[in-house]
Amino acid sequence: MSAFLIRRLLRFVVVCFGVSLVTFSILHASGDPIALIMPEAPEADRVQLRVALGLSDPLPTQFVRFVTNAARGNFGNSFFHREPAFRLVVERMPTTLGLTCLAVALAIAVALPVGIYSAVRRNTVSDHAATAVVFLGQSMPVFWIGIMLMLLFAVQWRLLPVSGWDSWASMVLPAVTLGAFTTPLFMRIIRSSMLEVINLDYVRTARAKGVSEWLVICRHALRNAALPIVTVIGLQFGLLLSGAVLTETVFAVPGVGRLIVGAIRQLDFPIVQAGVFLFAIIIVSVNFLVDVLYVYLNPTIRLR
Amino acid sequence: MKRWLLGLVALTLAALAVPLGAAAQGKDTLTIALPSHAPTLDPHMHFERVGVLVNINMFDSLLHRSAKLEFEPSLALSWKALNDTTWEFKLRRGVKFHDGSIMTAEDVRFSFDRVLEPGKEKKKSPQYGNVRAIKEVKIVDADTIQLITDKPFPLLLERLVYFGIVPKKHVEKVGEEAFGSTATVGTGPWKLVEWKRDQHIRLEAFDQHWRGKPAFKYVVFRAIPEVATAVAELKTGGVDIIRNVNADLMPDIKAHLQTRISTTPILRVHYISLDMRSAPFEKKAARQAANYAIDKQAVVEKMMAGLGRQVATVVQPAAFGFDPSVTPYPHDPKKAKELLAQAGYPNGFDITLHSSAVDWRPHFEALGQMLTEVGLRTTVKMWDPGPAWNKFFQAEGKATHGQYGSWGNYSVFDADAVLHPLYHTEPGGWIGKHYARVEGLDRLIDEARSSVDQPKRKRIYAEIQRMIREEAPSVFLFTQNDTLGISKKVAYEARPDEWLWLFAAKPVN
Numbered sequence: 001m002s003a004f005l006i007r008r009l010l011r012f013v014v015v016c017f018g019v020s021l022v023t024f025s026i027l028h029a030s031g032d033p034i035a036l037i038m039p040e041a042p043e044a045d046r047v048q049l050r051v052a053l054g055l056s057d058p059l060p061t062q063f064v065r066f067v068t069n070a071a072r073g074n075f076g077n078s079f080f081h082r083e084p085a086f087r088l089v090v091e092r093m094p095t096t097l098g099l100t101c102l103a104v105a106l107a108i109a110v111a112l113p114v115g116i117y118s119a120v121r122r123n124t125v126s127d128h129a130a131t132a133v134v135f136l137g138q139s140m141p142v143f144w145i146g147i148m149l150m151l152l153f154a155v156q157w158r159l160l161p162v163s164g165w166d167s168w169a170s171m172v173l174p175a176v177t178l179g180a181f182t183t184p185l186f187m188r189i190i191r192s193s194m195l196e197v198i199n200l201d202y203v204r205t206a207r208a209k210g211v212s213e214w215l216v217i218c219r220h221a222l223r224n225a226a227l228p229i230v231t232v233i234g235l236q237f238g239l240l241l242s243g244a245v246l247t248e249t250v251f252a253v254p255g256v257g258r259l260i261v262g263a264i265r266q267l268d269f270p271i272v273q274a275g276v277f278l279f280a281i282i283i284v285s286v287n288f289l290v291d292v293l294y295v296y297l298n299p300t301i302r303l304r
Numbered sequence: 305m306k307r308w309l310l311g312l313v314a315l316t317l318a319a320l321a322v323p324l325g326a327a328a329q330g331k332d333t334l335t336i337a338l339p340s341h342a343p344t345l346d347p348h349m350h351f352e353r354v355g356v357l358v359n360i361n362m363f364d365s366l367l368h369r370s371a372k373l374e375f376e377p378s379l380a381l382s383w384k385a386l387n388d389t390t391w392e393f394k395l396r397r398g399v400k401f402h403d404g405s406i407m408t409a410e411d412v413r414f415s416f417d418r419v420l421e422p423g424k425e426k427k428k429s430p431q432y433g434n435v436r437a438i439k440e441v442k443i444v445d446a447d448t449i450q451l452i453t454d455k456p457f458p459l460l461l462e463r464l465v466y467f468g469i470v471p472k473k474h475v476e477k478v479g480e481e482a483f484g485s486t487a488t489v490g491t492g493p494w495k496l497v498e499w500k501r502d503q504h505i506r507l508e509a510f511d512q513h514w515r516g517k518p519a520f521k522y523v524v525f526r527a528i529p530e531v532a533t534a535v536a537e538l539k540t541g542g543v544d545i546i547r548n549v550n551a552d553l554m555p556d557i558k559a560h561l562q563t564r565i566s567t568t569p570i571l572r573v574h575y576i577s578l579d580m581r582s583a584p585f586e587k588k589a590a591r592q593a594a595n596y597a598i599d600k601q602a603v604v605e606k607m608m609a610g611l612g613r614q615v616a617t618v619v620q621p622a623a624f625g626f627d628p629s630v631t632p633y634p635h636d637p638k639k640a641k642e643l644l645a646q647a648g649y650p651n652g653f654d655i656t657l658h659s660s661a662v663d664w665r666p667h668f669e670a671l672g673q674m675l676t677e678v679g680l681r682t683t684v685k686m687w688d689p690g691p692a693w694n695k696f697f698q699a700e701g702k703a704t705h706g707q708y709g710s711w712g713n714y715s716v717f718d719a720d721a722v723l724h725p726l727y728h729t730e731p732g733g734w735i736g737k738h739y740a741r742v743e744g745l746d747r748l749i750d751e752a753r754s755s756v757d758q759p760k761r762k763r764i765y766a767e768i769q770r771m772i773r774e775e776a777p778s779v780f781l782f783t784q785n786d787t788l789g790i791s792k793k794v795a796y797e798a799r800p801d802e803w804l805w806l807f808a809a810k811p812v813n
Contacts (some may be wrong), residue, residue, distance in 0.1 A: 045427075045432075045433070048425075048426055052426060078343070079345075080343045080350075081343040082343065082344070082349075083481075089499075090500070092501075143530075147532050147533075150532075150533065150536050152534065154536060154540060155536050155540055158540065161542065162533060162536045162537045162540055162542050163528055163533045163536075163537060163542070164503070164526070164542075166503065188669065220785055249529045249530050250530050250532075250533055251533065252502075252503075252526070252527060252528040252529060252530070252533055254500070254501060254502035254503045254527075258529060259502070260503060261529075262340060262529075
């Protein structure tokens with residue numbers, strides 16, 4: 001177990017370094033933030049600011065400085081907000097994580113029963129109907145679903161607030177929108193992994209012993225079908241974080257995604273770097289949790 | 305099982321019902337949708353329109369500008385030029401800051417000094433460039449100050465319309481960071497209650513404001529990045545005013561029972577800057593050909609719902625120095641082809657035009673098509689605003705034929721505010737230094753800039769307009785409107801300077 005942890009930690013460091021390098025390179029290739037901060041200023045003033053922000057040094061020097069500071073949790077001050085970038089990102093993280101977790105919970109709550117139902121009743125009309133809905137759901141872009149839900153539930157029927165993030169009601173539409181993005185995939189995975197186990201011997205044996213169908217599915221089949229499901233949920237978590245970017249923009253949710261989009265538009269390097277870095281940490285952690293869950297779900301798996 | 309389900313449903317309904325009741329707003333609150341919030345509430349430490357719109361309702365400047373664009377007394381009761389470089393201002397007496405203290409000449413000087421930072425090498429305010437001409441702020445007596453500029457600076461009064469006066473003692477006590485976020489204090493009609501970043505800025509009427517009480521007790525600026533969301537909020541009463549309504553959204557807002565449109569021409573002019581250093585636009589005839597090729601009226605009518613006006617040059621009717629005797633190029637494709645042949649390109653020429661004006665892509669493509677029809681076979685290239693800036697304004701020496709864009713003059717109603725950035729070739733200038741090469745134009749711009757003799761400036765600007773119309777360093781296109789979507793419960797009209805001066809807003813019963 002400790003060897004596993006050490007190996008994981010090393011891999012974590014490598015991932016973080018890689019993410020930083022890629023983000024750093026892309027950002028510096030994408031333009032000059034000074035031109036955006038001072039659009040009409042004389043060149044002398046720009047040079048001054050460039051020196052002050054450390055942007056006049058050679059790129060390798062800048063990168064080394066960035067990495068050494070980042071290792072201490074210091075991502076520098078945001079060019080625009082003039083506050084520590086890391087603090088600005090961390091402040092907004094609970095909102096984004098909350099939205100993502102709500103969406104995952106919603107997606108599981110819908111996908112689990114429907115997926116199981118589809119597997120048990122495979123190749124019936126209801127299974128095909130579910131598959132059709134899946135394809136439809138997956139073909140719709142997040143922002144479009146968001147705007148359609150908003151038009152129906154907020155503008156037409158006035159059931160929910162249009163946007164914002166200040167009451168439970170205001171969280172419903174963003175969570176449903178983001179959840180809708182991932183529900184179809186969960187459903188397909190649950191259906192196919194259930195199909196794999198549902199006709200195996202031990203399931204048939206359980207049935208033969210007279211265990212109720214409900215128990216057979218939940219205790220015997222689902223537990224064994226859970227591995228791929230958990231894996232996909234772990235992987236999807238990262239995708240959902242990125243989906244939160246669009247959802248937050250559509251519903252005016254004050255999260256990290258919106259902050260990063262704004263920062264990219266303004267070439268506010270420190271915020272983008274801090275944000276991407278934090279996302280990377282979260283995704284790596286979630287995947288670590290998934291690995292640990294494996295052991296719990298299937299005791300024959302050893303962590304190495 | 306069933307009881308459990310019932311409980312869940314009841315709980316959900318309860319959770320939904322409570323905030324819905326709370327969200328209902330009384331008539332004492334005016335809610336504005338902005339695409340984002342500025343990084344600070346400190347009026348001197350940002351350079352963003354969304355921040356200015358909030359600040360003007362919390363801070364007063366020495367001068368105010370009426371909806372008809374005339375200067376009005378604000379914190380200064382009167383002003384006059386003592387000579388070419390000295391302006392004297394009489395201050396209003398007894399004006400109170402939100403913390404109860406009285407505004408003094410010291411506060412005025414402090415406000416300028418924190419932007420000018422005399423003696424300091426590095427200036428931290430992004431607005432420094434606006435007022436850098438001010439050399440000294442002199443306190444004559446308790447009610448009189450003088451602003452001394454290093455050379456004649458005709459734009460001084462324009463710059464003072466947005467220059468908030470802040471309380472010296474308070475800023476020194478709470479520090480810059482708190483002043484820009486939680487402890488913002490001005491003399492304006494509303495004071496800060498709460499700022500939740502990326503959510504809302506909530507203001508409350510200041511009952512000792514010198515103009516009297518505003519009609520709305522509360523003002524809320526919500527940050528809503530997506531236009532469709534802002535429109536949905538407007539229709540459902542979640543917000544009362546939205547800005548920058550595009551032509552395609554207008555019918556929807558007009559048709560709705562509870563919303564209306566208010567539109568006005570603004571100081572934003574569209575143009576294609578032509579690269580005068582290389583073929584084909586090094587030749588005057590080719591540049592004129594491009595101007596004859598464009599059917600400006602068609603673009604305004606078909607693509608902008610008629611909300612725009614074709615222009616003769618980049619100087620607009622509302623700006624000081626506009627000369628109505630200079631007329632727009634007519635749409636004349638035949639003449640354009642002749643001129644192109646005259647320039648030495650009877651078989652046309654392949655050009656590439658660039659733009660970062662994402663919202664105007666369809667218009668840009670239509671313009672490219674019109675140029676193609678007369679033989680200037682145009683490839684249009686759209687850039688993300690960040691990298692585009694880099695491409696055009698950093699990489700000098702790279703011929704790019706031209707750039708389509710618009711210039712908003714920073715809402716300064718003077719010909720200089722558009723001529724200098726677009727055509728002056730001095731290093732550190734804006735587009736001009738890359739593209740424009742008009743003999744004698746720099747000298748004229750400088751001459752008009754360094755005089756406070758308004759009739760003389762007017763004569764110079766008339767000359768410049770005739771000159772650039774003939775030389776055609778740009779394809780001169782059209783102006784645009786600013787269009788607000790407004791709730792029918794609120795009386796307010798759009799202003800030509802794009803300000804949201806909410807003291808003028810009233811509830812409608």
